[in-house]
Amino acid sequence: MALPTRENSNVSLSDSNYGPIPGESRAYVDYNKTAASFPGNITGATMPTEAEPPGPDDLLFQNLISAEWAIFDFYQQGVEAFNQSSFTDLGLPNTTYDRVINIRDNEAGHLRIFQDSISATSVKPGPCTYDYGLNNASTWLALQVVLELSSMAFLTGLVREAELKDTMSALVAIAEVESRHNTWALIHTFNTNPFSGPADTVFPYANEILDLTNRYIVPGSCPSANPVYPSPRQKLPATTAVVEKAKGIVEFEFTDAGNQPDWHWQQKDRQYYAVYFHGVQNITMPFDIKTNQSDYPIMFDAEQGMIVAVIANKVGAPSLDSVVAGPALIIEQPSFS
Structure with missing residues (x-):
């Protein structure tokens, strides 16, 4: 299947059968190309196509996809900035760069799952421009494990906000994949025992962790149709x-x-x-x-x-x-x- 490109209309994203389908397509497993994978290759917000009240968990998924855009772009920047030798020069196995690409592909699948989870009556937020201040593979790897740990913490909080059982199950399924990403990093990159005890950290106020990703957003770079992120936002002292x-x-x-x-x-x-x-x-x-x-x-x-x-x-x-x-x-x- 040819992947949709940036020239495609964002309205098409309202159709869950448009583009590769998570769980059915290898595109979210081993797309294995440097260029951004679908739907990360489509910019801009997707506007509502129906004039009805929002779905019960639309706000939750709007917050979640806004965070996921930042995480996907972090991996995409890593794929574009580095190559196999960037990591082997650090003494890491020659499969490291391939695994970074695999995780990028997984994160693209998360984007599509979250887009599909927002009803046709609500905006599907698009990506901003992100600046992580990274200039080498070593600092990139350090931030990678922080982002994966943070993902698990805010997902435990988001589950508490879900109205639908399908949403709860989806969040747990995504958290399990993020845990696999982090386990790989701990073993492969840091040569560390990956086991964190009987439970990962539960933090009840997910939006407070989501708000931390705002530090990476280039001011004024988000699509004008994007809702406030996260919503509600407390703007607490960092x-x-x-x-x-x-x-x-x-x-x-x-x-x-x-x-x-x-x-x-x-x-x-x-x-x-x-x-x-x-x-x-x-x-x-x-x-x-x-x-x-x-x-x-x-x-x-x-x-x-x-x-x-x-x-x-x-x-x-x-x-x-x-x-x-x-x-x-x-x-x-x-x-x-």
């Missing part, structure tokens, strides 16, 4: 977590000079907390607003998986509006220290 395990502390750095926390806007002496999510549990530590530090949660199984940390005004961050900054991703496995 933070990174610097872990000093020898001292038993975590220091939070608020990285956006134009969006800093205001610790006193609700009340002067309010207590804030660093809430750490790992596995299916969370642990709360007092947060010092003078030093921007908290104790490190030593109760968690060390060097396993990922910890998602937020700053909250209530123990356990029990609701979306209790989170006032973050999230910060603390990658325990592999260790980048």
Whole structure:
């Protein structure tokens, strides 16, 4: 089958039988070409073709495909920028570049699944332009494992938002594939034990993690018809977590000079907390607003998986509006220290 090209009308994307069908076509398994694979080779948003109310999970899939465009483009940039020797020069097996292409093809399949999951009454968001600030294969591989870990964390949260059982099942199926991608990276690239303990991290507020991908979007580059991403968007102060395990502390750095926390806007002496999510549990530590530090949660199984940390005004961050900054991703496995 010839793949549709950029010249095709986006209206055709409303037809689930248009182009290769996920689960039936090898295009999402081993397309194996440098050029972007369908539907990643079609730009622009797809407008609604019916004037009816949105489907029950349209907003969820609009958020998800907007994130998936960023992930697909990350792999596409890797396929275009590198070749087999880019990775063998790092001492990696000569199959590494082929696997990167395979994952790119899988991600293209995710795009099509998510497009098909948005009803004909809602916009299907198109890709923006993305800048990952990468200049070599080594830094690309480091970000790759962060993106895959993040994908699993936000998918566990999105499941909680789904209205339809078919959506819940689809999200679990996609998460399983992302887990395979990450397992490959941990074994193949980092020579690390891939097992992260009995459960990957559950983070209940998926849009907060999705919002992290906005840092890679070139301002003004998204199709004008795209909805706000993610929706709803809290625009929380961005933070990174610097872990000093020898001292038993975590220091939070608020990285956006134009969006800093205001610790006193609700009340002067309010207590804030660093809430750490790992596995299916969370642990709360007092947060010092003078030093921007908290104790490190030593109760968690060390060097396993990922910890998602937020700053909250209530123990356990029990609701979306209790989170006032973050999230910060603390990658325990592999260790980048």
